Amino acid sequence: SQKIEQNSEALNIQEGKTATLTCNYTNYSPAYLQWYRQDPGRGPVFLLLIRENEKEKRKERLKVTFDTTLKQSLFHITASQPADSATYLCALDSGYSTLTFGKGTMLLVSP
Amino acid sequence: GAGVSQTPSNKVTEKGKYVELRCDPISGHTALYWYRQSLGQGPEFLIYFQGTGAADDSGLPNDRFFAVRPEGSVSTLKIQRTERGDSAVYLCASSLKLAGGGVNEQFFGPGTRLTVL
Numbered sequence: 001s002q003k004i005e006q007n008s009e010a011l012n013i014q015e016g017k018t019a020t021l022t023c024n025y026t027n028y029s030p031a032y033l034q035w036y037r038q039d040p041g042r043g044p045v046f047l048l049l050i051r052e053n054e055k056e057k058r059k060e061r062l063k064v065t066f067d068t069t070l071k072q073s074l075f076h077i078t079a080s081q082p083a084d085s086a087t088y089l090c091a092l093d094s095g096y097s098t099l100t101f102g103k104g105t106m107l108l109v110s111p
Numbered sequence: 112g113a114g115v116s117q118t119p120s121n122k123v124t125e126k127g128k129y130v131e132l133r134c135d136p137i138s139g140h141t142a143l144y145w146y147r148q149s150l151g152q153g154p155e156f157l158i159y160f161q162g163t164g165a166a167d168d169s170g171l172p173n174d175r176f177f178a179v180r181p182e183g184s185v186s187t188l189k190i191q192r193t194e195r196g197d198s199a200v201y202l203c204a205s206s207l208k209l210a211g212g213g214v215n216e217q218f219f220g221p222g223t224r225l226t227v228l
């Protein structure tokens with residue numbers, strides 16, 4: 001069966017450092033991979049999408065990589081700020097139906 | 112422009128009762144999704160509408176769960192004979208995704224927190 005794994009433990013980093021979150025998957029061939037941010041008590045908010053034929057995508061301080069051979073995506077936040085503290089969700093998209101989400105990784109950026 | 116809205120924000124009910132959860136998607140979004148999220152988990156897919164029809168209902172856990180979208184806009188998720196295990200946050204999302212495939216950036220509502228006592 002399809003499986004998506006994200007770091008289950010919270011990631012604690014200091015303000016100004018780069019945060020790197022990992023998403024691994026098995027038994028799936030997504031057309032796209034998406035990253036969402038979720039704050040407590042709120043719905044997820046779309047951040048970035050990367051296609052299967054793209055290696056890397058950037059948006060401001062965010063960078064996503066996608067390795068379909070390793071079946072892995074890395075999500076980087078550079079120059080992290082306390083306001084970046086949230087749960088980050090990886091989602092696989094076949095392009096035909098809905099999204100399959102990972103459990104998410106909580107990021108805590110301390111001042 | 113308004114985002115996706117969901118009502119009520121909180122619903123407390125007793126085991127065995129019937130509940131309805133409402134979702135107002137972003138105007139013009141033909142695709143609408145329902146998810147369920149338990150504490151510490153990611154959203155779990157329930158059902159996907161393309162227009163008025165359910166394009167994929169494979170995530171509905173059993174026949175106590177049903178959803179409609181009669182006019183291709185507002186959707187209602189209906190749960191009969193609620194059980195304590197149904198307690199979760201129910202999220203609705205909409206997107207511009209077309210039936211034939213394509214990019215599926217989803218816009219989520221704030222969710223309805225359902226508690227079954």
